Amino acid sequence: MPVQNAPIAYDFHGDQPFSVPFADIKPEDIHIYLDLDTKVGKNTCGQKCTHCWFVNYEKVYDRSFAMEEGPLIKAGLESQGFHVYPRYVDSFAYDGEFMRIYGPANNREFRQDADHTPTETMAKGDAWTSGRPLLADNWMELLDLARESGYGTISITYHGVIDENLAVIDDGSYPIKGVFSGALTEEVLRRIGKYNEHWRAVSGESDDAFRVNIGVTVGRHNHGRQSLERYVHYFNKLGVDTVRFNNYAAHGGKHAELQLSHEEIAQAYRDLKELHETVEMSFQLGVSEDFGTFGIKVMGFPGHVGWCRAGRQLFAAIPTPEETLSEADGERREKIGDIVGCVNTFEPHLGILVRTTAEGEEAGYRVEFDNDAIESFTAKRLSGHYKDGCFARELAEEQQLVSRVPERRRLPIVETAS
Numbered sequence: 001m002p003v004q005n006a007p008i009a010y011d012f013h014g015d016q017p018f019s020v021p022f023a024d025i026k027p028e029d030i031h032i033y034l035d036l037d038t039k040v041g042k043n044t045c046g047q048k049c050t051h052c053w054f055v056n057y058e059k060v061y062d063r064s065f066a067m068e069e070g071p072l073i074k075a076g077l078e079s080q081g082f083h084v085y086p087r088y089v090d091s092f093a094y095d096g097e098f099m100r101i102y103g104p105a106n107n108r109e110f111r112q113d114a115d116h117t118p119t120e121t122m123a124k125g126d127a128w129t130s131g132r133p134l135l136a137d138n139w140m141e142l143l144d145l146a147r148e149s150g151y152g153t154i155s156i157t158y159h160g161v162i163d164e165n166l167a168v169i170d171d172g173s174y175p176i177k178g179v180f181s182g183a184l185t186e187e188v189l190r191r192i193g194k195y196n197e198h199w200r201a202v203s204g205e206s207d208d209a210f211r212v213n214i215g216v217t218v219g220r221h222n223h224g225r226q227s228l229e230r231y232v233h234y235f236n237k238l239g240v241d242t243v244r245f246n247n248y249a250a251h252g253g254k255h256a257e258l259q260l261s262h263e264e265i266a267q268a269y270r271d272l273k274e275l276h277e278t279v280e281m282s283f284q285l286g287v288s289e290d291f292g293t294f295g296i297k298v299m300g301f302p303g304h305v306g307w308c309r310a311g312r313q314l315f316a317a318i319p320t321p322e323e324t325l326s327e328a329d330g331e332r333r334e335k336i337g338d339i340v341g342c343v344n345t346f347e348p349h350l351g352i353l354v355r356t357t358a359e360g361e362e363a364g365y366r367v368e369f370d371n372d373a374i375e376s377f378t379a380k381r382l383s384g385h386y387k388d389g390c391f392a393r394e395l396a397e398e399q400q401l402v403s404r405v406p407e408r409r410r411l412p413i414v415e416t417a418s
Contacts, residue, residue: 002277007112008299009119009242009286014313015304018382022312022374027081031109032367033316033343034074036098037064037088044093046132049178053344054089056252060346063319065336071101073317073336073353076365087316092133096145099127104150110244110286114302119284121213121242124152130180131156131188143195147209153241154192155213158185161222162230166237175221176248176255185214189238211241213286218268219248219258225271232275236282244286245272249344249392259393266295273298290344293389306389311341311377317353317367318346331358339367341377345392347399350374 016025038054039062040047054060065073070086077084086105088098098105104125112119127146134142134154146154160168160182168182192210199209216222216231228245235243247265250256260268268291276285287299293306308314316339323335337353340346351369380386386394 003280005276005281006284008272008276008301009110009112009121009244009284010299010301010305011289012109012111012116012305013289014309015116015302016309016313018307018312018378022369022371022378025313028083029313030081031083031085031314032077032339033085033087033108033314034065034070034077035060035063035087035316035318036070037093038062038319039064039093040089044088045090045130045180046135047130047178047180049176051176051249051251051254052178053249053251053346056254057346059320059338060318065319067097067101072363073365074102077317077367080366082367090129090133091127091146091151092129092142095138096142096149099145099149099151104152107155112284116302119242119286120211121153121155125150126153126155126213127151128155131185132180134188134191135184139191140195143192143210147199151210153211153213155215156185156188157215157217158182159217160185162227162234164230166230166234168234175258176217176219186238189240193239213242213244214240214283215244215246217248218245219255219260220264221258223260223264223268225274228268228271229275229279232279232281236280240283242284242286243281244288245291246288247291247390249290249396251345251396262294262388265291269295269298273300290390290392292393296389308342308390310343310391311348311350311374314341314343315350315367316340316343316346322355325354331356339369342392342395345396347395348373348377350377 013031014029016029038060040052040054048055074084074086085107086102087107091098106122106126107128110119110121111117159174159176159179161174163169170181170183189212192212196208196210200206214235247260248258250259272287289306289308296306317337318340320335320338324332325335326333334355335352336355338349339351339353341348341350350373351367354366354368356364381391388394
């Protein structure tokens with residue numbers, strides 16, 4: 001018999017039909033990831049994962065907006081109605097400096113059910129981390145800062161394979177290099193648990209200070225019903241609040257052999273759905289939109305889920321060298337960033353981020369979309385030029401000629417009923 005688990009959470013990037021002209025989409029229906037800092041290493045995430053998108057794409061490698069300008073850009077875009085998500089490699093980077101500046105930020109939106117109800121992860125700020133910063137000696141101070149800044153969830157990317165005894169295999173065989181290991185993640189979870197106990201004792205509150213959201217990357221190294229079920233029992237044992245599975249992507253062509261085929265993705269959907277219906281989960285199951293649309297119908301999601309709105313309702317603003325575009329009537333107009341569609345491959349180019357300055361006035365910030373490029377990109381998706389709802393892999397293959405999959409019949413976008 002089906003068990004009573006929490007609804008499966010999904011990514012929400014908007015739900016405007018592809019037939020709506022981009023010019024008719026209102027700013028309040030557009031989400032922008034503001035990539036404030038893409039620097040990896042000891043001062044940020046403490047890692048250098050070989051498959052990291054910030055490492056593998058030259059246009060975003062080791063880039064940043066000036067620390068003092070980031071909040072001005074965010075405020076300027078929000079004043080125009082856009083939803084803006086500050087994004088950096090790690091929320092605890094630079095000893096929590098981003099938390100001090102941006103407060104309880106969320107790095108994306110998670111929803112559930114047919115009416116797009118926000119999940120509990122969205123109730124407070126969502127601190128994204130590799131886990132490495134919370135192994136430092138000042139981990140208690142960092143968690144204090146996160147709580148005082150209004151964060152309620154710690155999101156940790158998990159890399160590890162689970163054996164038949166529900167223990168992480170820690171023998172160096174994990175195929176993606178440079179990652180924070182699953183064994184070390186267990187220590188971070190113990191520290192967060194210890195902090196939660198401390199918080200309840202000193203505050204008199206019955207609730208934890210932090211929920212824990214785990215992100216598990218699924219590829220050929222750890223897919224399949226047995227492997228996924230082991231993760232369920234493993235994280236039940238560890239007492240986390242959300243486990244979100246995402247699809248492995250071979251950014252920069254790294255570890256392309258780990259990418260799931262369309263058939264394997266469809267099987268993953270079936271496995272996750274069956275597990276949700278038959279195995280009790282003490283956490284909320286989440287499924288990333290980056291699995292795409294092959295086999296997604298079994299999930300019963302609203303019809304738009306899987307058909308990513310990147311390039312229409314979701315964009316990333318990435319730092320670029322500053323470039324003066326014009327100077328007239330005492331006003332200088334400068335390009336300071338690019339607007340791109342896919343927030344993980346940073347393509348295609350669909351506009352620019354502009355700063356305007358005039359003597360005696362505060363700087364202004366705005367997005368200048370390339371409507372023609374956006375409509376052209378939409379037409380490619382509608383025609384079936386890009387077949388998958390998550391087009392990132394096809395786009396990467398097209399532009400970099402890496403990790404090609406067998407050609408399939410091109411199908412246009414067909415969303416199921418919402």
